[in-house]
Each structure stands twice: as C-alpha cells, then as structure tokens.
Amino acid sequence: MSNTASPETPGTSTVIPALEARGLGHSYGARQVLEGIDFSVLPGQFVCIVGPSGVGKTTLLRCLSGLQTATSGELRVLGKVAREPQPGVALVFQDYSRSLMPWSSVLHNITLPLRANGVSRKEAADRAYRALAQVGLADVVGEQYPWQLSGGMQQRVAIARALAYNPTVLLMDEPFASVDAQTRADLEDLVLGLQRRLGLTVTLVTHDIDESVYLSDRIVVLSGSPARVAEVVDVDLGTSRDQILTKSSAEFAALRTHVHGLVRAAAAVSPSTGTARTVVPS
Amino acid sequence: MNALRRTTSIVAIELWLPLTLVIIWWVVSEYVNSLYFPPLSVIMQSFAENWLNPENAAANLVPSLQVIFFGYALAVIGGIVLGATLGLVRPLERAVRPVVEAMRAVPGVALLPLFIVLFGIDQQMRILLVAYGATWPVLLNTLDGVRGVEPTLLDMSRAFRVGRARRLFGVILKSAGPQIFAGARIALAVTLIIMVVSETVGASGGVGYFLMTAKSEFRIASMWSAMVALGILGYLLNIIFRIAERYILRWHRLQQARLERTS
Numbered sequence: 001m002s003n004t005a006s007p008e009t010p011g012t013s014t015v016i017p018a019l020e021a022r023g024l025g026h027s028y029g030a031r032q033v034l035e036g037i038d039f040s041v042l043p044g045q046f047v048c049i050v051g052p053s054g055v056g057k058t059t060l061l062r063c064l065s066g067l068q069t070a071t072s073g074e075l076r077v078l079g080k081v082a083r084e085p086q087p088g089v090a091l092v093f094q095d096y097s098r099s100l101m102p103w104s105s106v107l108h109n110i111t112l113p114l115r116a117n118g119v120s121r122k123e124a125a126d127r128a129y130r131a132l133a134q135v136g137l138a139d140v141v142g143e144q145y146p147w148q149l150s151g152g153m154q155q156r157v158a159i160a161r162a163l164a165y166n167p168t169v170l171l172m173d174e175p176f177a178s179v180d181a182q183t184r185a186d187l188e189d190l191v192l193g194l195q196r197r198l199g200l201t202v203t204l205v206t207h208d209i210d211e212s213v214y215l216s217d218r219i220v221v222l223s224g225s226p227a228r229v230a231e232v233v234d235v236d237l238g239t240s241r242d243q244i245l246t247k248s249s250a251e252f253a254a255l256r257t258h259v260h261g262l263v264r265a266a267a268a269v270s271p272s273t274g275t276a277r278t279v280v281p282s
Numbered sequence: 283m284n285a286l287r288r289t290t291s292i293v294a295i296e297l298w299l300p301l302t303l304v305i306i307w308w309v310v311s312e313y314v315n316s317l318y319f320p321p322l323s324v325i326m327q328s329f330a331e332n333w334l335n336p337e338n339a340a341a342n343l344v345p346s347l348q349v350i351f352f353g354y355a356l357a358v359i360g361g362i363v364l365g366a367t368l369g370l371v372r373p374l375e376r377a378v379r380p381v382v383e384a385m386r387a388v389p390g391v392a393l394l395p396l397f398i399v400l401f402g403i404d405q406q407m408r409i410l411l412v413a414y415g416a417t418w419p420v421l422l423n424t425l426d427g428v429r430g431v432e433p434t435l436l437d438m439s440r441a442f443r444v445g446r447a448r449r450l451f452g453v454i455l456k457s458a459g460p461q462i463f464a465g466a467r468i469a470l471a472v473t474l475i476i477m478v479v480s481e482t483v484g485a486s487g488g489v490g491y492f493l494m495t496a497k498s499e500f501r502i503a504s505m506w507s508a509m510v511a512l513g514i515l516g517y518l519l520n521i522i523f524r525i526a527e528r529y530i531l532r533w534h535r536l537q538q539a540r541l542e543r544t545s
Contacts, residue, residue: 065441091441098434103456103533112452113442147537165442 016079018043018169018201019064023073025226026059033059035226036073041169041218046195046202048212051222051230052263057205060222061173064203065091078168087117090167094174096154100146100161106132107142110161117165124164131164132157134194152183159191163198170195172204176211185243188215192241209263213255214241221262230262320503329507332492343511345488346477348405350519353412354473358466360413361420365462366455368421369428386422390415390472391479403484408477415476416469423465427458460534463527470523474516489515 017040024037033056041047051057062068063075066085077086093099100109110128115121129139135156146154155175162170172191176184192215195202206212212219216235223230237251246252308322332338368375368382390411397414401407431454439449455462481490489508496504528535 062437067437067441085441085443087443089441091438093434093438095434098432099438101435101453101456102537103459112448113444116442116444116448116452145533145536147540161442 015042017041017076018045018078019203020076020079021060021064021070021073022076024060024063024070024075025072026056026063026068027071027226032226034063034070035228037222037227037229039220039229039232041201041203043168043201044199045217046192046215047204047218047220048216049203049205049220049222050207050209050212050259050263051227053207055222055225056227057207057222058173060227061171061203061205065089065171067091088166088168090162090165090170092155092158092162092170092172092175094177096151096158096178097147099158100154102145102147104145105143106137106146106149106157109146109157110142110164113161113165127164127166128160131160134163134198135160135190151179152187155179155187156190159187159194163194168201170200170202172202174205174207177206177208184211189243191215196239209256209259210247213237213252213259214243214246219259221259223262223265230265233259233262318502320506324503325506325510328501328503329510332504332507333511341487342489342492342508343515345405345485346481346490346515349408349412349477349480349488350473353409353477354416354470356409356413357416357469357473358420361417361465361469362424362455362462364417365421365424365465366428366450366458369425369458370450370454375425382421386418390476394480394483397480398483408480408485411480412473412476416472419468419472420462420465423461423468424458427461428454430461431457459531463531467523467527470519471516474512474519478512 020040021037024034025032026034037060039047049057049060059068063070066075066077066082066089069083075082077089080086100106101112104112107125107128110131111119111121111124114124114127119127129142132139132142137153137156137160141149141153141157146157149157155178159175175191176187179187188211191202191204194200202215204212204215213235219233219235221230221233222228233255235255237246237249237255304322311319311321311325312323314321332342368378393414394411397407397411401410435453435457436449439453444453477488478490478493481488482494485491489512493505493508496502496508
C-alpha cells in the first residue's frame with residue numbers, strides 16, 4: 001500500500017509545464033483536504049485525476065482552476081505562480097444544467113466569456129460557431145436555449161464554450177458523469193479527438209478508472225485523508241484509442257488493474273470517505 | 283386563420299366574465315331604487331363625461347398617471363439597486379436587516395402625514411410616497427433573487443474571468459429576473475393604492491381627488507365612475523406589465539412550460 005507521494009523528478013526537462021502543483025495543500029478551516037500535492041501537466045498532455053469518492057478531487061480541480069486558492073504550496077500555470085483564475089484556462093463543470101445560463105441562447109452562453117475578455121462581438125460569434133462545429137453541433141443550435149437540448153448536447157455546448165475561449169489548459173470536473181453510457185463514450189471520444197487535433201492540454205477529474213485509463217497520457221491517483229498523490233501512472237497506450245480495441249487490449253487491462261489497486265488501497269485508508277468502495281480481500 | 287381563431291378564443295375567455303357581470307349589474311341596477319347604487323346607465327354617462335371627455339380626462343387622469351409613472355419607476359429602479367446591493371454585500375445586509383424589517387412593516391399610506399410635513403402637498407410628495415411604499419416588494423424580491431443565483435454560474439463567471447459589471451448585469455440580475463418581476467408586480471398594486479390615498483389629501487386633481495370631491499358633493503354616480511375608471515386603469519397597467527414580462531422573461535415562461543410538460 002503506497003501512501004507516499006511520488007512526484008516526477010524535477011529539472012530533467014526544459015519544457016515548462018502547462019500546469020504544476022508544488023506541495024499544494026488545501027484546508028477548509030481545521031479540516032485538511034489536500035496535502036503536499038505534487039504533479040505537473042506538460043503541454044499537450046491529457047492527465048486524469050482519479051481517487052475514491054470524497055477524497056478531494058473536486059477541491060483539487062478548483063485549486064487548479066484558481067477558483068480556490070491553495071492554503072499551502074503553490075500552483076503554477078505556464079511557469080507563473082497563480083492564485084486566481086488565469087487567462088487561457090477554461091473549465092467544464094460536471095453539471096451542465098447548472099453551468100449553462102438558462103436565460104441565454106446557446107450562442108450567448110458561449111460568447112459571454114469572450115465578450116467579457118475583450119473579444120469583439122463579431123469575432124466572438126465566429127469563434128462560437130466554430131466551436132459548435134468542433135463539438136459536432138449545427139449552427140441552428142446556437143439560437144436555442146440550452147435546456148431545449150438533450151443532456152449530451154448541453155455538455156457539448158459547455159465544451160464548446162471552453163473551446164471558444166482558446167484555452168491553453170482545459171480543466172474538466174467529472175464532465176461525463178451526468179450523461180448515459182453511450183453519450184459518455186461519444187463525449188470521451190469527442191474530447192480525446194479535440195485534444196489530439198487542437199493540441200490541447202487537458203486535466204480531467206473522474207472517479208471512473210476505465211475512463212481515466214482510456215483518456216490519459218498520465219494518471220494522478222489521489223488517496224488518503226488529507227489526500228496526497230499515491231502515484232503518478234504513465235499510460236502508454238499510444239495516441240489513437242478506440243472504445244473497443246483499446247479497452248480490450250492487455251495493456252489496458254494491466255493499467256486498469258494497477259489503478260484499481262491503488263484506488264482500493266486508497267479507499268481502505270480513507271476513514272472520512274463514507275461512500276468509499278468496500279475492500280474485498282483477495 | 284388558425285391564429286385568428288386562437289386570438290378570438292383568448293379574447294372570449296378573458297372577456298366572458300366581465301361582460302356577464304356588467305350585464306347583470308346593468309339589469310339589476312335599473313330596478314334597484316337605492317341612492318347609493320345608481321343605475322349603471324347613469325354611471326356610464328358620468329364616466330363618459332368625466333373620463334372620456336378629453337378636457338376632464340386630462341384634469342382627472344394626468345396627475346394620477348404622473349404619480350404612477352414616476353413613483354413606480356423610482357420604486358423599481360431603487361428596489362433593484364438597493365436589493366442587489368444588500369444581496370451582494372452580506373455584512374451590510376445583516377447590519378440593516380432589522381431596520382428593513384421594521385420599515386417595510388409600516389404601510390406606505392401610514393407615512394402620508396409625515397411626507398406632507400416633509401415635502402408639502404404637491405405632486406413631488408405623492409411621487410416620493412409611492413416610490414417609498416412600492417420599493418419594498420422589489421427590494422426584498424431582488425435581494426432573494428440575487429442570493430439565489432446558482433453558485434456554479436458564479437464559479438463559471440469567475441473561472442472565465444468575467445468582470446464585475448458583466449457578472450452583475452449579465453448573470454446575477456438576469457438570474458434574479460423572475461423574482462424581480464414578481465416583486466414588481468406586487469409593487470404595481472401598491473403603487474395604485476398609495477396613488478389614490480395620497481390624492482385624497484391636498485390634491486387639486488387626479489383620481490383620488492375626484493373621488494373625494496364627488497363623495498363630499500354627494501355625486502354618487504361620479505364616485506362610481508371613478509371606481510370604474512380605476513378598475514380599467516388597473517387592468518390596462520397589468521396588461522402593459524404582462525407584455526413586458528412576456529418579452530423580458532420569455533426564456534422563463536418557455537422553460538416553465540417545458541417543465542410542466544415533462545413532469
């Protein structure tokens with residue numbers, strides 16, 4: 001059972017990480033949630049953060065987005081210390097029905113952040129329509145209200161909003177947790193494809209181990225209370241992935257088993273997680 | 283053709299009850315021999331003379347419309363500004379809450395004597411009294427609405443670095459829109475009440491003034507005509523309000539309709 005952080009060796013690469021947590025910790029009052037989190041996300045990488053329910057994944061993502069300031073350690077975005085939301089960092093929330101504005105058309109939902117950051121009306125609309133096309137939605141959807149669309153389409157709109165923002169780093173908080181299985185697979189492939197095509201840096205939080213292995217170049221496994229990095233797992237499954245082929249490969253199974261073991265061990269040592277998976281001794 | 287039929291049926295649904303009541307009133311009042319309940323035919327003659335004749339209508343109606351328009355506008359704007367401020371600045375809200383509770387508990391019309399002492403008996407006093415009394419429902423509803431904004435939307439605004447002004451006008455107030463409108467609807471009723479009562483003292487025109495003089499001169503039919511005029515005025519103001527609401531809160535109406543369909 002590994003409960004010690006294993007940060008990557010620093011200084012071996014001259015590439016500036018797009019996102020870097022250094023000894024990052026967070027506490028709500030006396031309750032320490034995160035402690036000594038060390039990991040980095042290189043430009044163009046797809047990194048998933050996994051861990052048992054309630055371990056503090058969402059808190060970590062909020063710290064990475066700058067919505068919450070870490071109470072210890074530091075967050076660096078493109079090498080610079082960040083204590084608040086940074087330009088070029090876009091966020092996709094878990095619950096599309098809460099993160100999209102019900103009073104605005106889809107188009108206006110996408111352009112609001114752009115207009116707020118000084119993009120002209122015309123360019124904002126152009127970028128919005130381009131982003132809609134990138135997530136596979138037709139132009140006509142732009143005039144509809146988000147709640148007139150299906151759940152999967154709404155989450156596509158939320159992704160389009162993030163894409164139109166031209167992000168260097170895309171943060172996603174359990175983005176596929178509120179949709180059905182088929183839609184989930186479609187959205188996974190959509191995000192994977194966009195990440196490859198646009199060279200995005202993606203950091204995605206999920207509780208689904210299969211999903212994390214399928215999507216990632218690297219998995220950060222959180223464990224314990226307060227949560228630390230149990231292990232950073234490199235995923236070497238190549239750039240092109242397929243829902244059936246990749247998931248039935250031996251490498252996939254091995255990685256999946258490895259991460260499962262880490263998360264189980266994590267659940268076993270997390271006394272505060274009421275919803276933790278039960279530990280079945282084998 | 284279809285649209286025409288639908289409009290006709292809406293009009294029919296809206297009008298059948300008032301028309302029936304008017305007919306019953308008309309017929310019954312012809313046979314009731316009471317000083318206080320003159321025949322509707324007589325009331326309508328008085329109505330035509332006092333409220334449709336341009337010269338009289340100007341004297342009787344324009345001062346009231348002034349009070350309604352300016353008083354209500356001040357109330358809505360003031361209520362939104364104060365309500366949003368209190369909703370966004372928690373410590374301030376906590377500090378002034380007891381005062382707010384006490385002040386809104388005092389009916390606006392109870393302050394009429396004080397306002398006369400402070401501002402005299404002209405139009406300005408009446409506008410301020412309406413503004414004061416009608417502010418409360420808007421203020422309290424805006425306060426509630428501003429506080430009830432979906433936290434995820436506030437996170438979204440911050441994460442995408444949306445500035446204060448756009449966050450306030452584009453997210454917070456839009457989100458509070460349905461509640462602000464609910465407050466504004468109550469404020470409209472309050473406006474009419476305070477307008478009439480404030481015109482009963484020291485005014486030289488307006489619906490309230492007309493009512494009082496008709497009463498003291500025992501012109502009962504005129505008195506009734508003023509009440510008919512008030513009823514129609516209230517109905518028309520409500521229609522204007524509803525049109526504004528349908529336009530501005532279109533999203534909300536459609537979303538509610540959808541929720542009703544799917545549940």
